[in-house]
Amino acid sequence: MLETLFDSRVLPVPDRVEAWREITACALIPNEFSIDRAAQFHASLRAADFGAAQVTALTYASMRSRRTPRLIRQSDPEMYAVGLITSGEQAIAQGRTHTPLTVGDLVVYSTSHPYEAFVDAPRTTAGSVVVQLPRTDLRLPPDRVERLLASRLSGRESTGRLLAGFLTELSAGARSSCPPAARHRLGGVLTDLITAYLAGYLDTADRTPADTRGHVLYLEILDFIRRHLGAADLSPAAVAAAHHISLRTLHRLFHDQGQGETVASYIRHRRLSHARRDLADPSLAARPVHAIAARWGFPQAPDFTRAFRAEYGTTPTEYRRERLHASRQR
Numbered sequence: 001m002l003e004t005l006f007d008s009r010v011l012p013v014p015d016r017v018e019a020w021r022e023i024t025a026c027a028l029i030p031n032e033f034s035i036d037r038a039a040q041f042h043a044s045l046r047a048a049d050f051g052a053a054q055v056t057a058l059t060y061a062s063m064r065s066r067r068t069p070r071l072i073r074q075s076d077p078e079m080y081a082v083g084l085i086t087s088g089e090q091a092i093a094q095g096r097t098h099t100p101l102t103v104g105d106l107v108v109y110s111t112s113h114p115y116e117a118f119v120d121a122p123r124t125t126a127g128s129v130v131v132q133l134p135r136t137d138l139r140l141p142p143d144r145v146e147r148l149l150a151s152r153l154s155g156r157e158s159t160g161r162l163l164a165g166f167l168t169e170l171s172a173g174a175r176s177s178c179p180p181a182a183r184h185r186l187g188g189v190l191t192d193l194i195t196a197y198l199a200g201y202l203d204t205a206d207r208t209p210a211d212t213r214g215h216v217l218y219l220e221i222l223d224f225i226r227r228h229l230g231a232a233d234l235s236p237a238a239v240a241a242a243h244h245i246s247l248r249t250l251h252r253l254f255h256d257q258g259q260g261e262t263v264a265s266y267i268r269h270r271r272l273s274h275a276r277r278d279l280a281d282p283s284l285a286a287r288p289v290h291a292i293a294a295r296w297g298f299p300q301a302p303d304f305t306r307a308f309r310a311e312y313g314t315t316p317t318e319y320r321r322e323r324l325h326a327s328r329q330r
Contacts, residue, residue, distance in 0.1 A: 002046035034064040051187025053133040057171035059125040088126020094150035106153040218257035236263040280323035
């Protein structure tokens with residue numbers, strides 16, 4: 001979904017560092033850079049706007065960057081930036097906080113205060129995905145958010161895992177067509193996730209807007225279903241119990257957030273979709289149909305066959321035979 005704006009490989013070596021300085025000033029914010037091995041500098045930058053939020057995926061060699069008071073006086077868009085570390089050893093310092101960062105960590109910092117960032121990637125490039133959004137869009141007390149600046153936050157648990165996964169999905173692959181309205185909706189989801197994530201660290205979750213809490217809970221439930229899709233006992237009741245809500249609340253949430261699809265139909269469709277993918281995979285041709293069915297939550301083969309035929313108009317065995325034959329013909 002992101003557009004490639006910079007790739008050092010297409011530039012002459014002497015021009016790379018200055019071109020990097022220019023593109024980051026335009027696509028992100030102006031910084032000063034210290035790059036020891038300019039002749040070996042490699043970097044890339046892809047970016048796209050999602051409503052008021054901008055998502056940027058970056059790779060870069062070892063370097064140090066600084067947001068100085070002078071640069072802030074010259075230009076301050078008054079944004080918060082939330083970064084996900086995707087590779088390499090990195091660190092950031094803002095205010096009195098100096099924090100080492102590694103893969104899977106999240107960090108929030110402000111464009112309105114000086115900061116310094118460090119990257120150590122002696123043999124390869126490091127990487128991150130950065131979201132910039134207006135401070136006013138983050139519906140949390142600014143003085144409370146300031147306490148989190150440059151702190152090491154986890155992208156491996158609960159809402160942090162959701163946020164990290166969402167950023168990874170947005171940054172994956174080449175640019176694809178996405179209507180402005182869809183991008184705006186994705187930006188809203190992203191802003192809600194960031195708000196709920198930081199609210200959890202600030203102990204202000206109950207003061208976030210109800211629509212934000214409902215949206216994030218819905219995303220947490222989808223993530224839970226995805227991770228437990230192969231469990232035969234996965235059911236609407238089990239999903240509700242795992243999230244400490246009533247079955248009625250769960251069904252209402254799916255109706256409001258999921259465009260009318262029921263919990264049971266969502267689980268069934270996801271299971272069948274994964275099973276169909278495995279049936280078409282030549283590397284799984286030796287795996288029995290009933291084993292694939294059991295892997296995706298259908299312990300009884302006849303139940304799987306009936307559900308598959310109702311969904312796709314053919315039996316699992318017939319579908320596998322057709323797909324594997326087609327793959328051999330290519």
